[in-house]
Structure formats: structure tokens, C-alpha cells
Amino acid sequence: MKALTRRTALCAALLWALAGCTGRSGSVDGEGGSSGGTNLVEADYHTRATPPLEPGQFEMITLSTLPDAVTDGDVLLGLRGLAAGDTFKVTRNGADVSAAFARAEGGEVRGLVTGLKKGANRLAATVSGEAGVRRAELTVINHPITGPVLSGPHQKPFICRTEDNGLGAPIDANCSIVTQYKWFYRSVTNQGFSELADPYAPYPGDVIMTETKDGRAVPFVVRMETSTINRGIARLAVLDDPHARGPEAPFEAALWDGHVYYVFGESCGVGYQQGRSDPNLVLGALALTEISADNLLINLVGIADRLGKGDLVIHNTLSAFGNHCNPLISAETAMLMKEHITEKYGPVRFMIGTNGSGAALQQYNLANNLPGVLSGAMPTATFADILTTAMTVADCGLLQHYYENSSLDWSVGKQAAVNGHNLLVGNPLNAICQSWVDAFLDLLNPETGCGPVPEEDRYRGPDNPNGPNLKGVRCTVQDANVNIFGRDPETGYANRPLDNTGVQYGLGALLAGTISAEEFLDVNRNIGGFNIDGKPVAQRMRMNERMAKVAYQVGGVIGRGALAETPVLDHAPYLDLIPVANIHEAVRPFIVRSRLQKQTGQVTTQGLWRGVVTQADGYPVMEQWLEALQRPEYGGDHMAAVIAAKPAAAADRCVFGTIGGRLELPDAILLPLGLAQLPLLPQLGPLHDLIPEFDVNVPLRVDLPEFYNNDGSGLGVCSLALPVTRTPRMVAGMPMTDDIIRCQLRPVDPADYAGKLSEAQVAEVRAIFPDGVCDFTKPAAEDVEHSLLYPSLGGERLEAPHSLKWWAARSGKAQ
Template structure:
């Protein structure tokens, strides 16, 4: 019988020398757990970091599948080019069309502009982005983008991104978008909408024509039985600096324009008239006129064409109306590109918005890093007194998290913010995009050589108007020399004399283009170091990020500013077509499309027309309501009434008059005076009380409601004191300090703009 296990004698085994050594080095259990946890956390953080890098890179299109622009043809740089000083485009007769429209099927449209000057290079093809295939080969010299065969072998290069004219059919079935190239799809009971779409290239940009049709349509015999004879030119919007073709998004176009297409309207569109791609207003007009010529040659002339577009797409309607002459060509034929407009959240123009847009980071950096009273400036409301733009105490500045992380990595204390302004929330990044020749947010789409050799700014996109320096960099048509930031706040007593003087002594300006350095914008600027990230760009400010008293104010080019006016890049107030400026009121959420832009346009119209406003109507609704299609219906009614003789030229019908609407689209008030306020020296109207306006940093410094001054006239500090610029303050005790800060004098906005010659 075996002995039970529990009664067996316990045998002890002495550990071997090797085992004793292992026991001596054994870690306590809690340390093992800590090591395992540390390893897991390290793995998770590392994985999270690489996931974040991949996610951000994907969102920023930093790893595109399309081939980059490899090189550019000779002559892309032009040094010492003078700023434009010819006749204003409204006074120039456009040349007769030289291209034989319509473009034949399978052929490309014109690549050279009719009157807008030579082609810009580099030029990034986006036909693949648009799901239209590779561009056509136009050279074997390596210029532009490589074009490959099915085996991946390079067969040539495309510098002008041409595409053959093609036919497509688009529509919806059971609410789902469909697209059929070349072939008319079979009829289906669940079909909700069928659109004939034509695509191709004109002036190197992708154009699209949309026409409601039926299954009786044939390529060379379009079925226009569902067309109501009227058209929309869809301008879209956004901000771009040129050097790219732009992406034509068929699905997005159909979604945007579906309400109109279902009513029988045809739609015209081009990536060349989408400001997300460039802001050359001559090229935009040239392209729009040719797209319309293609439409007329294919389908016949529409009864009228209504412009529609958001932001820059509304801006174009103001400028095209101003710049495009009624006598269109050498034969004297009168033809407008658009006969009326629905401008959604527009600005009056681009260049006069950039002035205060560039002020934003100068001011934000001062508040956060240079001020002698930083605690005072932590509150967004107080910053708004200087910046003019709206504020919200519940918001944080954009990119604040990245900026805080970067500060910690530099062992610095992050700035404290109590809310955000439109400057720090919506305009952040615009200074880099618009003003830095060494910053290109699309840099992966160009070779290292092209990125290195080109200058990337909004100014460069318009060098034909602004001129270039001896290096080929475009000049800057604006200045902050003499600008007394926060003057109105000082006069009201919101800030002290010490705060006013400190601000203006330290704020500085942007450096000259030749002295600009690369941005520290992390991945979007090709900088791998998050530690160096800065949302301000202080290395490109005249003070180099250091407190200087006084910090230099470096002017742009007065000749370039004159070129901006003379070339039609500034909206003067000339508006020859009916236009409804329509926008939801989103100032409290710091939307970049602030409501006072409508008043800036109105003030210019009144100044140009001796106090009369025959054609512009302002519609502002609650933030939750989009009144664009209400405004479109009113514009249709307006143009129909004019055609019938019921409404005369330069007559504002009551059904289209100024108004404000609530969040449900219900009318609050309408008619003359509803938008009155301090901007025109009158008591606030009903709509102004409902949706109050803010202003720009230049208006907060004394500019008037037109907000259009690029180069202010300056007077000496002594003359400013004597003439009442500081009234009701007595600025005499501060004369010496003011003269030290403003040795070249201060702005006298009563004298207008030095750049404006009429």
C-alpha cells in the first residue's frame, strides 16, 4: 500500500549555483509589472504617434498617389516685372474669340488664355483626382507630370494637363449617385434625375457642363426638352494660390446644384473659376467667358445666366460684374457672363481682405508673447477690440493643442487663452499660405527642385498685376506703416495709453519677401519636428519673435498696390447686375465669412454711385438657415420681371430688398434702413440689432466702413494731434513716444488710399 502523498516526507533540493545566481537577480513582482506596463505604454504611444502621422498625412494629402510636377519649362521666373499700370479692365475691349467653339469630341480646348496673359508654371495636373484619367502627353522634355502606359512605363509628360472633351451621364437612383462615361445608361424605374455632363479642358482647367436630359439624348443631338432655357454659372469658392489645375468633383457638383437641375436649369462650371485653385481675376473672367462660349456653341444661348458661389465664388461675381465691359469684343456684341448673381458669404475682393488677415498673427503673437500686460490680453473680448473681428469665450484658438505640446517640448509655458477670436480660430494659417514664398501646403505634389525654385504666394499668383523684384518674387501690395492698432479702443478708454503705446511699439510687421524663412508648421510645411511647431510664423516678423521697441514696420510696394486697383483686383463699388449678398449669421462661431463683409461692399457701392444702391441686396439669416435657394428664387423673379419690363434697370424690387430672417427662414424685417448702423452714421436698423456687425483691425485703427485702404496717407504725429485724429483724447503728453514709434507719421484715413488714383 502506497503512502498517501500528504504524509510523504518533504524532500528539499539545494539550489544549484546557476539557480542561486538567477534568484539573486530576480526582480520584485511590482517592478516586473511596472516594466510590462511601461513597455505597453511605449508601444501604444509609438503606435498612436505613427497612426497620427499617417492620419494627418492622409488628411493633408501629403502622400498623393498621383505623380508630381517634375520640372517646368524655361522662363518661369520673371525678374523686375513692373506692376500693372494700364487701363482698368472695365475700360478695356476684350479681343474677339480666336478659338473655333464648340470643341470637337475627343479634342482639347484652348490652352492659352484669350486676354489674361501667358500660362503660369508650375501647373499641377489633377485629372486623376477628378477621375478622368491621365492627362494628355504634350512634351518629351520632362516638363510637368509623367504620363505612363498600362505597364507603368513613362510615355511622355504633360505640362498643360489637357483632357479630351468627353460625354458622361450622371444622376440619382433611389437617392444614390451614379455616373456612366460615354454611354447612356439603360432606363430604370427608380431613376430620380438624369443629367448629361460634358467635360474637357479650357485654358488648361477642367470644365463641366450639366444639362437635364432624358433617355432620348444622343451625343450629337442633345435632348434639351427638360432644359428651361436658363443657366447657372457655379463658381464654388475657397482660397488657393494658383499653380494647380483643380479637382472637378462630379458628385459634389450634382449635389450642390440638384435643386436647380431638377427645376430645369443648366449648370456651367470650371476649376479655373473656383478660387480654391487660384485668384487671378483676369484668368477667371477669361475662363468663364470661354466656358460660356462652349455652352452656347453646344446648346444655344440661355435666356439669362445667374452666378452662384460661396466665399471666393461670390467675390468673383462682384469683380466680374465690375471688370467685364458690356461691349464684349471687336464686333461690338454685348454679352454678359452673368446677368444676375447670388453671392453666398462673399467678400468684396481678395486683396483688401488680406491686409487685416495678415494683421492677425502679428497681433496674436504680440498678445501671447510680447505684451507687457499679457494677463490683460488673455481675454478674447479684449483682443477683439484691437483685431476688430468677432470673439467667443467658449472657443479655443485653432491648433492650440499642437502649440501647447510644442511649448512643453521646448520647456516653455504655453500661453493662456480665455476664448478665441476670428483671427486665432479662422484666419490661422492664412498668413503662411498667402504671404510666405517658401511655404507650399501642396509640396508633395511637386518635385524638390520645383518646390525649391518656385515662389509660393497669393502675390506670385498675381505677379502680372503686382510686379516682381530683381529675384522674380512678386511684390506685396499692402502696408501697415502708420497703422495705429487699437486707436479706437484707446479713444473709448477700453485700453490705457501705456497699453496702446506698448502694442504699437512691439507689433512690428512681416518681413520683405526676400527675407522670409520656411514655416514651422510641422507636417504641412515638411518639418518633422513637432517641437519647432509655431502657428504664428514669428521668424518671419520684423522683430524675429523678440520684444523690440520700436519694432520695424516694413512696407510693401506702393506700385503693387496701385496695380491692384488699376487691374480690377479691388472692388470699387461698380455693380452693373442685380446681386443678392446672402449669408447665415455665423459671427458668434467665428466663421471666417463674417457678416460685415456685406457692409464693406455696400459702403463701396454707395461711394461709387453717389449714395445710391440700385443693384445689391443683403440677406442675412440665423445661423441654422441657409437662404441661398430663397435668394435664387428671388433673383429668377427679378430677372424675369426685368425681361417683362415690370422692373427697370437699376431698380430694386420689394421682393428682393434688404432683409433678415430667423433660424427657420421666417422674415424678421425688410426694406430700406434695416442694416443701418454706425457704419453709415445712422441709428441701428432692426436687422443690425438682430445680427450686430464686427469690423477689421484696420477699421479698429480708424479706417472707414469701405475697409479698402492698402496704403494709408500719413501725417505727422503733430498734425494728427492738431487735426483731431486722437479726439476726444489729449495725445499731447504722448507726442514724443508716438513720434518714436511712428517716425514716418500715422495713418489719416480721411484722405483715402495712396494707391487709388481716382
């Protein structure tokens, strides 16, 4: 990983050429194209650290974002290496902006450069002192705050939802609004939040007092900023005391502790819209009656607790997969949100991701692909990535269709064996495969799931009773990711991320003796695939080669990037037996763990807590981990640093019967998912004070250390009591890494069937698979050794996949 993430240019002569690959411009209006002797070096993504300076040398570096990813016309710029007596001048496209700069702690000179034009801007610094006169220049690429920056051209159409969210009409075609500020207070009577009509007036008598991390007792009053960033509705909430500071004093984030709690959104949708945003997404206190597939787990993450301690809590509708299930757009949005915070609120000490399901996907995606955006991740109900999860959706859809139409007697037990499940999660009440079909198979259907896109503008297939509209908007997951997947040149439709060529469904069940040779042959003979419109057909599916290659390059299958460089505390409640949410199989965190083992030789950077746990339980441990994390000098091993900093409390655990953390449900006792928990009021004592007759010796929580093998096995309580099932593709031979989206094929080998098939039946297997069967002992057909870090497909113009670098400009020789 060290070699991957710290790779430098082959020679200085290539540096500007490499910069050109990221969209850099060698000439800017108002200044010449010469670099003035400037040298470019790469900065560390996590720390912005650079190689040691030469004597008398200084450097110029962007601090709020990469120089190729600047947005909204401003960037925080730093000058390093200045002596105490040095004087400096900074220009923006030739205009003097030195007045914005001042020396910060540690001697670094910092300033917010504003007034950047769209596109390339030349920033230059001239330093004079005992070392002589030195100069450095850096080109930054400024993009609109609406994006795109690295995700490629915007999806069209895109329906604005600002009025639906009570934010008024949009002010432009990118669904922007004028930034709004409101203040809310938390009430002691119900723990809910109410808006303050006049934030500078005395607060209501029922306002809760909260204690920040540094021990200050302050009114629980929150300032909320609502704006639009990357076309998404952005909400940022932080403690404020407007009554105390008065209306004349400008807002300063004086009660902010430098920590950001990023609430990602759940589910998976196809975009074409801005999405809905409730203020409670950053306040907490979501109503129990409003729980849906898009906010099933968010009540468990402890939002109000983090606010009360001084964290900045943020959400953006374009980092909610339920609105737009696109990993590059999610990552881009998180990058822009952090840039905005750094420039408008101050330096970020830690940014910690939270929430589960689709939100877990986004956290793992960020850790793998954009190291340094998140300091730590706390996913719940994990999935690794969209592509490999889509394999299960398609496999379950095909298998359920096959069982329903087969002439053979497929008992519940036999179906469970082929699906990779056991009898508990294979019965009709808890059937995981049926849940996948019900929840997400429609993402393959171009006629469903387009939300507010008018019916007359949507795609209608040839068999649609209202007549075809083959040029309409297609509402599929591949269309949501068309910049990544590309288009079929014949149809113009987005390439599908699906492939089951060579997959021997039920192979493991055959070898175990659970299904017969006849059943094994029949399912593979008749399983078929889905056509481009999501309809079952006899032919199996084969993925586009270029699409598969790009998917691995840009980290669409995680594990080949910087995943091990970010601490992850994975909260894994056992949801296999709960019909409403049992698509969150217990195997999913172990898929990520197996990829860590395969790619980095370790699993320590992921702490895995199984049982009944919430992020409110885990946050103090993640905070402890990050406080102990000492990032290495430039070129050092970040994975080793994460491992060395890991506290004992972050080790694998098994938790049952927890009271959990503070909840965000006013007056509620029962949580979703069947977990009975009680709210802990900030101004009241522990549980035995609330219920005096409660026997405090009764254990409310069983919390045991436990080590989990990469396949989910082990000898502890959770390993034995909470069985980890498999996926249909794993039964077919896929390794636990579950990361082969398009397999290499090999000839059928009779030895693979351990005598379960006769010679004639082996011949039939060869007839079913004329091109061969999957060789899961080999990497995927288009696999890459390392995926790109900060992968980019360009902004308004689609480009070939490339990495964005964090360039710093070094001064040349003194004049």
C-alpha cells in the first residue's frame, strides 16, 4: 500500500505532463505560461505532508482540497518554509491577494483566496528574505459549487426538490438555493427540537443544557446552515449561543470541537432528482412513524448526542444512496462538503462517517478511493460496494424466477442450500432472496424507480401497454452510473454491471449432497439471465469488458485502493432473521474483511462488533482510536499507523442485550428492528434513577471480546449463536472476497464434481457451458492490481479514468 499511495513522478520533467492529464492548464490569463522555476511534488492525501524542503526553499499548497478540485471560487492556501523575517506577496491571476494571509500556529502562512474564475487559475507567491527572492506558482482548477468535479458530466434530467423541502424555488438550473440559516433548541420535555423564531431573544424555559467535550455547560441551541453543494441539499448543524453573543457579533464556530459527524443516507436509487432532506437528519429525533427503507437505521447513530458534545453534524442528499446510487458522486459530494467546512468553519480534526446499509457502502467507498476525506468510518449493516451487491440481487432474482417455474420439487431446504442460506433465513417468512427481489430487483427495470420524472418522459419498452417510448429516461442502476459503465454503441443504453456466464449455481449444494445431479443440471440449464430491460430470458448475461475494467480502475469493487489506511469500526447487528431488513446478511462485513486480508495481509484496521450495537456505543472508541493515531512522515506506512493506534476496545466484540446509546426518538421506547431500548435523557441520571425499582445488578449489556475468522466462523458466543450464511455466488464457488464480477473461464473438469455426476452428466455440463465454467481460483477477467486513488472521469467533459494528485508547488533557486 505504501508503494501505491506514495508513488511519485518518474522524473521532474514529467510532472507538468502528469498535471496535464488531470485537466491542468499551462497558461492562465494575466500571467505567462512559464512555471518560473517551480517544482511540483505530491502531498500525502491524509496529512498534506510533503518531502523535506531544501534549505531556503518554500512551498505553496492548497489546504482545503486538491488543486484540481477547487470549487465555489475560493481555496484555502498555505505557504510553508518561511523564515521569521521573510516577507511575502501572493497573487491570483496577477492580482495581489496578500492581505488575506496571516501566520498560523506552527509558522505556516495561510489565507483564503477568493475570486477564482471558472477553470484554471494561477496562484503565485514571491518570498523575500535572507535566503533571497524565491517564487512558486501553482495552477488550481476552479469548478462550480454545483459540480461536477470528478464524476463526469451531470445526469440529465435532474429534478429540483427545493420547494418540496420547504426551501423555495431554485435559483438556477442546478437546483441551487440562497443559503439559509436557522436556529433550533432542544426541549427537556420530549428531547425534540423546535425552531427559534428569534435566536437572539432569551431562550424558552424548557431548553436543555448540554455539556461539551471540554466541560462547558451551554444551552442546547443549534445553528443549521442549509445550502446546495454538488446539486444536493446540504445541511450542517453545530452548537451556537446566539443570545449570548448578540445579533451584532458574527457567527464563529466557537463551540465546535473540530469533529465532523457525516450522516450518509441509506438505500439505493437511480437519481434524476435532488432528493428529500429533513432538518432532523442533522438534529436527530426522527419520528418512529416516518421510518422507511431510506431511513431505517439512522435512528441508531446518535446524532443529537454528537451535537450536544460539540460536533458538526452534516448531511447531503447527494451522499444519500437512496437518492443517487453512484459511488463517484457520493465521494465527490463528501469531498466538496469537507472543502466547504474547512473554508467556512475552520480546520477539520476528524471527520467520521456514520449510518448503515447504503450509507455503509459510501463509507467503505470513501476509505478505499479517497483516503483522507474520512478520518474514520462507523458503518452499520455493511455492504462492500454496488457492483458486487448487484450480483446477489440478480442471482436471487433469477433463482426465485427459476424456482417458481421449475417442474422439479424444490423444497425450502434445497432452495436455501442453493441460495447459500439456512432453514431459518430460507423459509418464506425470512427468505433473504425474496427480500432482495422485493427491495431492489426493480433497479434492473428501466420503467420503474424514476421518482419525479414525468411519466411521459420515461422509457417504455416494446411491450408496454401504453405504447413504447424507447428514447425515454431509463430508470436503472446502470443509468445512474453511466459515466462509469459506458454505453452500448448499438442501443445507446448504459452497459449493465451483470454477468453470470460460467456460474455453476448450486455447485456447493451438489457437493454437499443437498441437491441431486438432476436438480443441479436443471437449475443451470434453465437459470438464464435478464435482458437489457430487466426481463428474464434464456440467455445468460456477459458483462462488457471495458465496463468491467473501468469498474476495477475507479474502485467500483473496493479493496484494491487505500481501504486499510482508515480506521473502521463496523457495527454488525444480526438482521438475518428480520424480514423487513434481512437483506443485510451477516456475511457482508466478512466480505470486506476477506478483501483486507487478500489485499493487505491483515484485518486489524477493521474492528467488528456483532450483536446489538449502535454507533452511539462505538463513537467514543472511534474517537479514542483517532486521538491515538499518529500519522507517519511523508512516505510512511499509514496502515501500520492505524494498526499501532488501535485501542483494545476497538477489537472484535460480541454484544447482546444492550441498552445502546442515546436515541433520536422523542417519547419512544421501542426501536425499529425489534430492539428494545430506552432513551437516556441528557439532564437525567442513569436508568436506575429513572426506574428506582429496577435492579441495577441485572446486566443490561453483555459485551465480550471475540475474534472472528475471515469467513465468519469462530468459537465465541456470536460466532456460534449468529450463523453467517453465504450468497448464491459463493455456493457456486466464489471466494469469500466476493470480488469477481466477470470471471475467467476454464474447461469443465470432471474432478470438480467429486463423483456426484456421471460421465453423461459431465457431458451435459459441457453442453450447458460451451465456453467453460468460472475459474474462481483466478482473479477477475479485467482485474487490476491497484485501483486509482481520487479516481476521476472528468468534470463537464467525460475523460479516461485518472487519479487526481495533491500537488504542492516548490520554489526554485533564489534570484
